Amino acid sequence: xxxxxxxxxxxxxxxxxxxxxxxxxxxxxxxxxxxxxxxxxxxxxxxxxxxxxxxxxxxxxxxxxxxxxxxxxxxxxxxxxxxxxxxxxxxxxxxxxxxxxxxxxxxxxxxxxxxxxxxxxxxxxxxxxxxxxxxxxxxxxxxxxxxxxxxxxxxxxxxxxxxxxxxxxxxxxxxxxxxxxxxxxxxxxxxxxxxxxxxxxxxxxxxxxxxxxxxxxxxxxxxxxxxxxxxxxxxxxxxxxxxxxxxxxxxxxxxxxxxxxxxxxxxxxxxxxxxxxxxxxxxxxxxxxxxxxxxxxxxxxxxxxxxxxxxxxxxxxxxxxxxxxxxxxxxxxxxxxxxxxxxxxxxxxxxxxxxxxxxxxxxxxxxxxxxxxxxxxxxxxxxxxxxxxxxxxxxxxxxxxxxxxxxxxxxxxxxxxxxxxxxxxxxxxxxxxxxxxxxxxxxxxx
Amino acid sequence: xxxxxxxxxxxxxxxxxxxxxxxxxxxxxxxxxxxxxxxxxxxxxxxxxxxxxxxxxxxxxxxxxxxxxxxxxxxxxxxxxxxxxxxxxxxxxxxxxxxxxxxxx
Numbered sequence: 001x002x003x004x005x006x007x008x009x010x011x012x013x014x015x016x017x018x019x020x021x022x023x024x025x026x027x028x029x030x031x032x033x034x035x036x037x038x039x040x041x042x043x044x045x046x047x048x049x050x051x052x053x054x055x056x057x058x059x060x061x062x063x064x065x066x067x068x069x070x071x072x073x074x075x076x077x078x079x080x081x082x083x084x085x086x087x088x089x090x091x092x093x094x095x096x097x098x099x100x101x102x103x104x105x106x107x108x109x110x111x112x113x114x115x116x117x118x119x120x121x122x123x124x125x126x127x128x129x130x131x132x133x134x135x136x137x138x139x140x141x142x143x144x145x146x147x148x149x150x151x152x153x154x155x156x157x158x159x160x161x162x163x164x165x166x167x168x169x170x171x172x173x174x175x176x177x178x179x180x181x182x183x184x185x186x187x188x189x190x191x192x193x194x195x196x197x198x199x200x201x202x203x204x205x206x207x208x209x210x211x212x213x214x215x216x217x218x219x220x221x222x223x224x225x226x227x228x229x230x231x232x233x234x235x236x237x238x239x240x241x242x243x244x245x246x247x248x249x250x251x252x253x254x255x256x257x258x259x260x261x262x263x264x265x266x267x268x269x270x271x272x273x274x275x276x277x278x279x280x281x282x283x284x285x286x287x288x289x290x291x292x293x294x295x296x297x298x299x300x301x302x303x304x305x306x307x308x309x310x311x312x313x314x315x316x317x318x319x320x321x322x323x324x325x326x327x328x329x330x331x332x333x334x335x336x337x338x339x340x341x342x343x344x345x346x347x348x349x350x351x352x353x354x355x356x357x358x359x360x361x362x363x364x365x366x367x368x369x370x371x372x373x374x375x376x377x378x379x380x381x382x383x384x385x386x387x388x389x390x391x392x393x394x395x396x397x398x399x400x401x402x403x404x405x406x407x408x409x410x411x412x413x414x415x416x417x418x419x420x421x422x423x424x425x426x427x428x429x430x431x432x433x434x435x436x437x438x439x440x441x442x443x444x445x446x
Numbered sequence: 447x448x449x450x451x452x453x454x455x456x457x458x459x460x461x462x463x464x465x466x467x468x469x470x471x472x473x474x475x476x477x478x479x480x481x482x483x484x485x486x487x488x489x490x491x492x493x494x495x496x497x498x499x500x501x502x503x504x505x506x507x508x509x510x511x512x513x514x515x516x517x518x519x520x521x522x523x524x525x526x527x528x529x530x531x532x533x534x535x536x537x538x539x540x541x542x543x544x545x546x547x548x549x550x551x
Contacts, residue, residue, distance in 0.1 A: 042522045264467035266458030286507045357528040387527045426524040
């Protein structure tokens with residue numbers, strides 16, 4: 001039975017680079033996929049593109065491509081990535097430029113565009129899935145709207161002979177499933193296979209999270225070599241059976257436990273995992289260890305896809321200001337609490353206009369509140385954190401300032417103050433009929 | 447006994463919804479997890495954090511439960527004021543849940 005090997009070279013935009021080089025050099029892979037777009041990344045990229053039309057692709061596209069392009073070209077490994085972010089065409093041009101600078105020739109680089117649907121979103125009101133509100137509530141604060149593509153335009157690019165495919169927004173699993181459809185000729189309505197392909201993509205898309213990252217708990221779940229964590233390889237057969245593995249000698253591990261945790265990561269109803277290509281069903285997936293760092297995954301399936309595509313709408317939500325400062329030694333917690341009280345009083349006295357405020361004692365109650373916070377003896381040190389939401393950046397700046405002035409006006413021994421103020425670009429979703437979203441593929445020859 | 451002795455766990459996030467897997471180390475303990483780690487108990491455990499419903503899904507073939515917790519991330523990952531915006535640390539809090547000892551059959 002025919003099978004291919006897909007390496008996962010990044011699980012988010014800032015991920016480590018050298019594990020991808022290791023995959024290209026030693027992974028015996030056919031495809032290298034980089035998944036680099038979180039929910040709001042594309043909205044931030046859109047803002048970058050508005051400032052400079054030559055930008056808007058992933059800031060790490062250049063170092064990643066520079067690190068793997070020559071090896072992939074030499075070994076015939078095809079690259080698929082969503083590092084195009086808000087500007088796949090510019091990302092493709094940049095990649096061509098890098099190829100040229102590396103002395104590579106005969107490389108076909110495809111840009112997949114069309115996910116930007118901001119015009120369609122602006123034209124008529126659309127229901128916001130999270131709040132039940134309308135896109136009109138967001139007014140002129142909308143900065144981006146991108147539909148999640150499925151596999152179709154990526155498969156088309158591969159069929160045109162692309163060595164590198166650069167997309168904007170696409171469903172993360174689709175980046176991995178497109179090579180399977182291209183190589184195995186799966187039909188676009190073979191829901192069972194597409195369900196299995198979704199399992200493949202879902203398990204690989206967060207890279208190190210299936211090979212021992214986001215897993216270690218010393219003494220309970222030990223993992224060796226997280227400093228040189230190996231990224232995963234999916235060996236996929238024509239029938240959709242997957243074996244998850246990694247490069248021999250790399251750090252981390254692939255076990256039924258690491259695979260199960262990643263299978264359920266960001267999954268809601270296992271029977272209804274909505275994807276652009278299929279409604280995948282993970283409820284009967286089974287895993288089996290077949291060798292060291294080799295786990296076989298079977299049992300995924302799927303049903304007919306829906307008539308809509310999810311669209312992520314990025315908008316300027318608010319501004320957030322923050323300040324932190326630390327206290328230590330006997331009485332640290334009492335001084336931290338006093339510090340919080342002082343900032344609370346100062347924000348009121350200075351009439352700082354906030355719509356939401358939060359006061360945390362890091363080390364006590366900052367993660368899960370007082371109910372689940374520490375109940376035993378006082379810790380040796382505590383760090384306070386005050387954060388608030390405002391309508392302007394100028395108001396947000398005042399919050400951190402009121403924490404910083406604790407240095408000379410607050411409790412004894414306050415050290416290590418830090419402050420920040422930032423614009424918050426948030427994301428909500430809309431469902432758009434498929435007919436309103438068109439894709440285009442353009443090939444650059446480098 | 448703490449849940450941490452019987453199961454491992456991972457948190458995921460989408461918008462303002464958090465999901466937490468609870469996976470039995472030993473498949474024989476899965477039914478016990480089903481009996482004691484209910485949606486109601488998880489909702490109570492996260493009182494003050496989870497403002498919406500908690501729904502439990504069962505995955506017997508991998509001896510796992512999946513809890514989907516709505517309105518759990520302070521308004522959503524992209525806008526919350528919480529230090530742990532993604533709620534990544536929630537799985538560790540859930541493993542602190544008490545599971546009653548049961549007599550061996």
